[in-house]
Amino acid sequence: MLLRWFIVLFVCCALPWSALAATEIEISSPGEQSIPLALTEFLPSEGVPSAQISGELNEVLVADLDLSGLFRFVDPGAFLDDAKLIGLYSTQVNFPQWRMLGSETLIKGTYSLQGEKLIVEARLFDVVNRRLLTGRRYVGEPKDVRRMAHAFADLVLKELTGEEGPFSARIAYISDKSGDKELWLMDVDGKRPVRLTNHRSIVLNPDFSPRGKEILFTSYRANNPDLYRKEIYSGKEAKVSYKQGLNVAGRMAPSEREIALTLSKDGNPEIYLIGTSGQVRKRITDNWGIDSDPSWSPDGSRLAFVSNRQGNPHVFIADIFSGKTERLTTRGKYNATPAWGPKGERIAFTRQEGGRFDVYTIKIDGTDERRLTFGPGNSEHPRWSPDGRFIIYSSDKGGNRVIYVMRADGTGSRRLTTLESDSRHPAWSPRW
Amino acid sequence: MSVAPLRQSNAFHSDPKFGRLLLVSLIVHGLIWVAFSFDLFGTNTRPKPPIYYVDLIHKPVLNPQAGRPDPRPAKKPQAAPVKPTAQTVTPAVPKPEVKPAVKPQVKPATVAKPKPVTKPIVKADTRKDQKVQSALDEIRERQARKDAREAMKDKIAKLAASTSVAATVPADVPVGSLDGSGDEVGSAHVDFVRTVIQENWVLSPYLIDQARIADIEAKATLVYSAAGKLMSFRINAPSGNQQFDDSLKRAITKSEQLPQPLPQDLELVVTFNLKDIAAARR
Amino acid sequence: MKTVQTLKLVLIVLFLFSGLVGCAKPVTEDQAPVTQADMSQQQEAKGVDDKSMQGEAVPSHDQMAGMERIYFDFDQFTLSSEARQILSANAKYLNTMGDVNVVIEGHCDERGSDEYNLALGESRALAAKSYLVSLGVSAKRLSVISYGEEKPLVDASNEEAWAQNRRAEFKSVN
Numbered sequence: 001m002l003l004r005w006f007i008v009l010f011v012c013c014a015l016p017w018s019a020l021a022a023t024e025i026e027i028s029s030p031g032e033q034s035i036p037l038a039l040t041e042f043l044p045s046e047g048v049p050s051a052q053i054s055g056e057l058n059e060v061l062v063a064d065l066d067l068s069g070l071f072r073f074v075d076p077g078a079f080l081d082d083a084k085l086i087g088l089y090s091t092q093v094n095f096p097q098w099r100m101l102g103s104e105t106l107i108k109g110t111y112s113l114q115g116e117k118l119i120v121e122a123r124l125f126d127v128v129n130r131r132l133l134t135g136r137r138y139v140g141e142p143k144d145v146r147r148m149a150h151a152f153a154d155l156v157l158k159e160l161t162g163e164e165g166p167f168s169a170r171i172a173y174i175s176d177k178s179g180d181k182e183l184w185l186m187d188v189d190g191k192r193p194v195r196l197t198n199h200r201s202i203v204l205n206p207d208f209s210p211r212g213k214e215i216l217f218t219s220y221r222a223n224n225p226d227l228y229r230k231e232i233y234s235g236k237e238a239k240v241s242y243k244q245g246l247n248v249a250g251r252m253a254p255s256e257r258e259i260a261l262t263l264s265k266d267g268n269p270e271i272y273l274i275g276t277s278g279q280v281r282k283r284i285t286d287n288w289g290i291d292s293d294p295s296w297s298p299d300g301s302r303l304a305f306v307s308n309r310q311g312n313p314h315v316f317i318a319d320i321f322s323g324k325t326e327r328l329t330t331r332g333k334y335n336a337t338p339a340w341g342p343k344g345e346r347i348a349f350t351r352q353e354g355g356r357f358d359v360y361t362i363k364i365d366g367t368d369e370r371r372l373t374f375g376p377g378n379s380e381h382p383r384w385s386p387d388g389r390f391i392i393y394s395s396d397k398g399g400n401r402v403i404y405v406m407r408a409d410g411t412g413s414r415r416l417t418t419l420e421s422d423s424r425h426p427a428w429s430p431r432w
Numbered sequence: 433m434s435v436a437p438l439r440q441s442n443a444f445h446s447d448p449k450f451g452r453l454l455l456v457s458l459i460v461h462g463l464i465w466v467a468f469s470f471d472l473f474g475t476n477t478r479p480k481p482p483i484y485y486v487d488l489i490h491k492p493v494l495n496p497q498a499g500r501p502d503p504r505p506a507k508k509p510q511a512a513p514v515k516p517t518a519q520t521v522t523p524a525v526p527k528p529e530v531k532p533a534v535k536p537q538v539k540p541a542t543v544a545k546p547k548p549v550t551k552p553i554v555k556a557d558t559r560k561d562q563k564v565q566s567a568l569d570e571i572r573e574r575q576a577r578k579d580a581r582e583a584m585k586d587k588i589a590k591l592a593a594s595t596s597v598a599a600t601v602p603a604d605v606p607v608g609s610l611d612g613s614g615d616e617v618g619s620a621h622v623d624f625v626r627t628v629i630q631e632n633w634v635l636s637p638y639l640i641d642q643a644r645i646a647d648i649e650a651k652a653t654l655v656y657s658a659a660g661k662l663m664s665f666r667i668n669a670p671s672g673n674q675q676f677d678d679s680l681k682r683a684i685t686k687s688e689q690l691p692q693p694l695p696q697d698l699e700l701v702v703t704f705n706l707k708d709i710a711a712a713r714r
Numbered sequence: 715m716k717t718v719q720t721l722k723l724v725l726i727v728l729f730l731f732s733g734l735v736g737c738a739k740p741v742t743e744d745q746a747p748v749t750q751a752d753m754s755q756q757q758e759a760k761g762v763d764d765k766s767m768q769g770e771a772v773p774s775h776d777q778m779a780g781m782e783r784i785y786f787d788f789d790q791f792t793l794s795s796e797a798r799q800i801l802s803a804n805a806k807y808l809n810t811m812g813d814v815n816v817v818i819e820g821h822c823d824e825r826g827s828d829e830y831n832l833a834l835g836e837s838r839a840l841a842a843k844s845y846l847v848s849l850g851v852s853a854k855r856l857s858v859i860s861y862g863e864e865k866p867l868v869d870a871s872n873e874e875a876w877a878q879n880r881r882a883e884f885k886s887v888n
Contacts, residue, residue: 029580029708030683033634034634128682140753147753194761204864268840350827
């Protein structure tokens with residue numbers, strides 16, 4: 001009797017399990033490769049409604065988030081009534097409505113403009129899990145509105161990817177807008193350009209110090225290509241290296257204690273390390289050919305540079321402690337302007353192929369070379385954004401050289417500076 | 433409202449009508465409490481608008497027949513008809529049927545007309561080179577998608593060649609399951625669930641360290657009831673990448689109710705990875 | 715009786731309280747942190763005031779009469795035989811002009827990396843200088859400067875212009 005009960009119990013237990021024998025399946029790509037994002041217009045919470053404020057917030061967020069390549073924007077024309085309602089907390093948001101529009105993420109925000117005071121509140125929501133992901137309240141003046149939007153775009157990337165965006169940073173570049181080649185600074189979307197130098201000579205080759213407080217550049221102001229440093233906020237400026245001949249392509253080490261640059265004081269362009277006050281510490285290269293344009297590895301132990309020691313210009317990597325030097329690029333007849341990526345894995349450079357220059361990246365072991373630009377015109381002088389997501393470069397496809405930005409895989413390129421003047425030598429600042 | 437009953441409680445001994453007043457007060461407060469705690473006024477959540485899924489071809493069946501494999505099996509039952517921008521509207525779903533189902537839900541609230549102010553969102557700045565560039569990007573993306581599709585087709589073709597049943601089937605045979613041997617027209621239910629989950633999985637490759645795309649992987653166990661409801665799930669072997677694992681949780685949450693019931697309960701162990709993306713890049 | 719009264723009181727209070735709770739909007743606090751950022755506290759880069767700083771204009775030296783330019787091939791700083799002939803003529807001329815100092819400017823065409831071209835221009839000027847020195851011109855009288863691709867002779871983008879721009883020029887300094 002008892003046995004029979006046991007059997008019944010066993011069968012009862014075993015039956016559903018046998019029906020539920022786990023099936024294994026594999027899904028090897030997501031159905032959608034961009035995150036659907038609903039970006040609503042910022043609404044006035046109190047004070048005067050201003051179409052300009054909400055317009056600029058929207059414009060900057062769309063541009064930054066679109067550049068990131070992470071998102072697919074849900075068509076604002078399809079938005080329902082919740083888009084018109086203020087929602088700063090998850091309890092105030094009608095999530096089913098956004099889910100119905102196919103959105104996974106939602107940005108909502110408000111602004112209040114009272115006299116010269118502007119307060120912007122911005123929120124990022126997870127539509128699927130119905131929760132607030134991140135939010136911030138920005139206090140400032142109406143002129144800060146674009147910076148607020150850039151800062152929030154950085155925050156959105158940080159929340160979704162774990163790494164902050166680079167949109168609050170700036171881009172230094174050389175422009176002849178004022179008649180001479182001078183050093184300028186602009187937002188990462190090309191807006192709000194500011195001129196930093198007035199040398200009325202030739203200014204070249206800006207590069208930020210790793211903490212972003214200073215810019216190194218070369219100027220012919222004293223009739224010789226000398227290396228200068230300039231404090232961005234105070235505007236203070238000093239010569240760092242002014243030896244006979246070239247003092248060019250200065251790049252501050254990640255430690256900020258040394259500068260790698262090209263000097264020709266010994267009769268041939270070679271790469272040296274100097275202290276921040278100009279004294280020569282170490283000579284890195286020594287051969288008959290040209291050695292120029294160093295770029296630091298993120299850990300400060302190696303330098304990528306250009307040399308024609310084997311005939312044509314190629315990118316080499318030198319270990320600054322052992323002095324051991326290896327050739328990186330093997331293809332093409334002209335490879336130049338190496339820029340070591342902030343993650344340390346890849347180096348961007350330009351190559352001349354068929355009479356035109358294009359931007360490439362390559363792994364530091366010389367494998368996995370990728371071409372990122374495909375003309376028309378010459379694409380040159382690549383530099384990375386501090387997070388390694390983007391590359392800025394100059395292109396002359398429209399006549400003048402102008403500055404472009406693209407994703408590090410070559411997609412999504414867009415023009416940043418105007419076609420009317422010549423802009424070149426972009427450098428993306430560290431995060432401020 | 434809270435003051436008046438208090439005053440009455442002072443007159444507790446003198447007022448004979450106190451009992452009745454108390455009763456009314458109790459009922460009223462009880463009603464308020466019920467109204468708010470059960471959200472009768474719908475302050476926070478509006479009832480979910482009904483979404484109709486109609487799929488007459490790809491209904492999951494217990495005993496699928498063999499047939500010509502469709503490169504995109506059950507893509508259609510996904511919520512496509514509701515998306516205003518969706519291009520793949522299921523032919524089986526007559527449009528007017530969906531629209532009225534959605535509209536009345538929306539109407540009582542302020543009308544959601546596309547306002548002129550939102551227009552600039554869609555990039556007022558359409559300069560030529562940007563256009564060209566975006567066109568280029570689109571072509572590139574399309575190429576990548578095409579490559580992925582081709583790769584999938586190849587895979588399927590290879591599989592088909594290996595199974596003698598599929599190989600002998602003429603081209604115009606109705607769509608069925610590749611490994612099907614039964615007598616019912618439709619997708620094998622596992623394929624069907626797989627497609628639903630994949631369609632709900634949204635992950636930008638920009639979220640993942642490019643070096644990890646080839647080998648990132650996570651395993652999850654999902655248990656569905658025969659009604660198509662997700663009874664439980666567990667990420668058994670997370671990838672260790674938070675963005676990747678979060679995207680899986682979202683995909684599973686979105687797949688908590690399948691658009692069609694299943695022939696039986698189903699326990700699935702799903703391996704998620706990005707091998708197709710990695711393959712398309714190579 | 716007393717207990718009934720207290721019971722009633724407790725009930726009233728309880729229900730009042732529950733009513734209040736019911737009336738209060740159930741606000742669930744969001745977990746994500748909402749922090750505040752004060753934009754006006756952050757420093758802003760200031761542009762230069764045009765009048766505040768006067769850069770001295772680069773004094774442009776004139777090409778010396780009697781000294782011809784020499785030209786180079788793309789990405790080269792070796793002297794062609796033609797360039798050597800010109801340089802020997804230039805050397806003779808310099809040797810007749812006892813005390814004139816000369817600055818040799820190295821230039822490149824617009825193609826290629828600007829930084830590399832600065833070095834290339836320098837190497838071109840240095841090559842011309844060492845050849846002149848080998849022909850007996852005192853090294854003290856010769857200095858070099860590279861302008862890379864910054865000062866083209868012909869501002870155009872074609873083979874002809876590029877050939878003209880890949881050059882070394884000789885200018886007198888007083």
